Amino acid sequence: MKQNEEKKKPKICVVSFPMPSALVVNTFVYNLVEILEPICEKVYVMTSNIPKDKTFTEKIKIQDLKTAMHFRDTIRPRWWSTLLQFFKIIIIQLKMCWSLIKLSKKIDAVIFYVGGANLFLPVLTAKILRKKEISLVPGLGSLSYKESCSKSLFCSIFSTILNIFERANFYLSDMLIVYTECAVEFLNLGRYKQKLVTSGARYINTNLFQIRKELRERKNLVGYIGRLEEGKGVMNFVKAIPRISKKQDNLKFFLGGDGPLKDRIEEELKNNNLYLKVEKIGWIPHDKVVDYLNELKLFILPSYSEGLPTTVLEAMACGTPVLATPVGGVPDVIKDGETGFILGNNSSECIAENVIRALEHPNLDEIAENARKQIEKEFTYESAVKRYEKILEQINKMNSTIFIKSKKED
Numbered sequence: 001m002k003q004n005e006e007k008k009k010p011k012i013c014v015v016s017f018p019m020p021s022a023l024v025v026n027t028f029v030y031n032l033v034e035i036l037e038p039i040c041e042k043v044y045v046m047t048s049n050i051p052k053d054k055t056f057t058e059k060i061k062i063q064d065l066k067t068a069m070h071f072r073d074t075i076r077p078r079w080w081s082t083l084l085q086f087f088k089i090i091i092i093q094l095k096m097c098w099s100l101i102k103l104s105k106k107i108d109a110v111i112f113y114v115g116g117a118n119l120f121l122p123v124l125t126a127k128i129l130r131k132k133e134i135s136l137v138p139g140l141g142s143l144s145y146k147e148s149c150s151k152s153l154f155c156s157i158f159s160t161i162l163n164i165f166e167r168a169n170f171y172l173s174d175m176l177i178v179y180t181e182c183a184v185e186f187l188n189l190g191r192y193k194q195k196l197v198t199s200g201a202r203y204i205n206t207n208l209f210q211i212r213k214e215l216r217e218r219k220n221l222v223g224y225i226g227r228l229e230e231g232k233g234v235m236n237f238v239k240a241i242p243r244i245s246k247k248q249d250n251l252k253f254f255l256g257g258d259g260p261l262k263d264r265i266e267e268e269l270k271n272n273n274l275y276l277k278v279e280k281i282g283w284i285p286h287d288k289v290v291d292y293l294n295e296l297k298l299f300i301l302p303s304y305s306e307g308l309p310t311t312v313l314e315a316m317a318c319g320t321p322v323l324a325t326p327v328g329g330v331p332d333v334i335k336d337g338e339t340g341f342i343l344g345n346n347s348s349e350c351i352a353e354n355v356i357r358a359l360e361h362p363n364l365d366e367i368a369e370n371a372r373k374q375i376e377k378e379f380t381y382e383s384a385v386k387r388y389e390k391i392l393e394q395i396n397k398m399n400s401t402i403f404i405k406s407k408k409e410d
Contacts, residue, residue, distance in 0.1 A: 009041040010108040010392055015096060015122055017115025018048035018065060027286050028310065029113060031202050032136075033060060035381070036111075039389045044107060046099055063099050065092065093121035104129045109395050111136065112173070117165035127172045132395050135173040136200055137187060138307030138328075174398060177391065179308035180329030187307075187328065197391055201308055201329070203384035204375055208287065209317035212294045215368045222298045222355055223254030225289060226311055228261040233302035233325065233346040235261055238268050238278075243352035245277060248359070256292055258283040293318040298358055302346035303327050313379055316340070316371035323351075323358050333378075337361070339371045 014036070016029045029047055036043050037059055046063040056062065100110065100122060109132035112119050126133050170176055176192050177200035178184055184198060222244070224237055234255070241253055255265065255278060269278055284292060289311075293299065299315040301324040308329035315322050316333070322340040324330050334340035341358045344350050361367065 008396070009039060010396055011042040011044075011106060012036055012040050012392075013044040013046060013063075013100070013103055013107045013110045014113055015100075015110060015115070015119065016045075016047040016113045017096075017118045018092060028138075028202065032111070032113060035203065035384045035388050036392075038385060039392055042106070044103055046096060063103070065095055065099070089118050090121075093118065096122040097125040100125050100129065100131075104131065107131060109134060109392075112169070114138070117162045117169070120165045120169055123169045123172050132175075132398055133173045134175045134177060134391070134395065135169055136177045137170075137183075137189065138179065175391070175395065178329070180332035182326075182331045183307055183329040186305075197394075199387045200391070201379060201384065201387070202310065203381045204310075204313045204317050204379045206317055206376060206380060209290050209293070209314045209375075211319035211368075211372060212290070215297065215319060215321075215365050218295060218297050220248075220251045220359070221254055221296050222251060222300060222359075223256065223292070223296045224300050225254075225256040225284060225292060226301070226309075228255075228257050228259030228265060230261065231304050233304055235264065235268070236302050236346050236348050237300055237351055238265050240348040240351035240355070241274055241277060242272050243348060244355050247352070247356050251277075251355075251359075253278045254281070254292070254296065255279070256281045256284045256289075289314060290318060293320050296320050298323055298355065300324070300351065300355065302343060302351055304346065306330060308333070312340075313375060317375040317379075319368040319372050321358060321364060321368050321371070323354055333374065337363075337367070339367060339374055341367075 014029065014033060029045065033043055033045055033056075037057065040059065042059055042061060044061045044063055046065065048065040096119075110122075110126045111134045112123055112126075113136045123133060123135070170189070170192055173195065175195050175197060176189065177197045178187065178189065179198075179201040181198050184190060184193075184196060189196060224232075224234055226232055226234070228234055234257075238255070244251060244253075253274075265280075269275055269280075281292070293315050296315070297320075299311070299320045299322050301309055301312055301322065303309065303325055304327065306325075306328035309324070312322050312324055312330065312333065316339065322334055323343060324334055324340065325343045325346050326334075331342065334342055336342040341354060341361075343354050358364070
């Protein structure tokens with residue numbers, strides 16, 4: 001009987017806060033769900049903006065919140081827009097809490113994935129319901145906000161509030177999952193070492209993301225693909241383009257994505273006469289990203305904060321050398337001069353200097369090959385399933401211990 005209980009597959013609820021970049025978030029959430037599907041009896045997914053063409057097996061149950069956040073409001077005053085956003089966040093959290101209460105008898109544990117500080121009330125609710133809680137920590141919203149915004153009093157206060165709620169979530173959670181060892185130190189999570197798991201990286205579809213064009217066949221194209229927002233450091237890359245062009249006039253540049261910095265980037269390009277140098281593409285569907293990565297000679301991600309960026313792993317899978325800041329788990333996969341290149345910081349001066357350094361590296365083809373091999377070794381679907389199977393086994397043991405204790409008390 002005991003052996004059967006140990007082999008029993010858990011019922012999991014995955015909670016993701018609706019974000020502005022819903023398409024990206026949903027891609028990450030469904031990636032996680034695909035990992036959980038073979039090792040769970042049921043997976044309930046609490047999110048929003050479900051793609052109409054997305055199909056699921058009977059194991060997957062979608063709890064559509066039918067709501068989303070929109071953070072840009074150019075009509076109302078800023079203070080009013082901020083207040084309105086705050087109330088929207090509270091309403092969405094209350095909807096999540098109610099959904100968790102209704103699901104409480106059907107689930108064994110809750111995985112909180114995307115949302116950070118915006119998930120505080122659902123995390124508290126799950127704790128009151130005595131459900132085991134797993135928080136995935138891909139990055140810290142408070143850290144990204146603090147590093148990328150101005151040094152104003154408002155920014156300082158807001159980032160402090162975000163940090164308080166994020167740390168409260170970590171305190172309430174039974175398990176914290178980070179992507180790699182380096183992410184623990186960068187995100188300052190050492191105090192939670194008793195509940196930390198450092199093997200939570202997702203997988204890369206290596207059948208989709210593969211080398212379609214050899215590096216030597218590609219044009220001298222340096223690019224960024226992702227959300228156009230402060231935390232990604234993309235504006236620093238744009239400001240570095242004139243510096244790079246002065247040293248290598250034969251380079252072209254690529255920007256793929258959308259976000260709140262779009263207008264500022266357009267203005268920067270216009271002011272510096274860079275339209276002929278820079279190709280701009282709006283939002284790129286995930287299955288088309290591989291086409292663009294296979295055109296780049298160098299992919300750059302000068303972020304202020306990350307967990308382990310999926311685009312970095314996808315670029316590596318495509319044999320595209322990566323130049324990135326050493327944030328989060330990046331140093332665990334990017335070894336400078338071996339599997340990619342590391343930026344000392346994300347200033348425009350440093351970016352310009354290192355773009356030239358990377359492109360002039362004598363073993364660039366070998367670096368691209370090493371990167372692909374690393375993805376095939378560590379970030380396949382099969383390896384991700386094994387990692388999460390071990391994680392859920394720990395949760396099962398926690399639940400079994402609680403069950404035994406409650407029986408003794410009775």
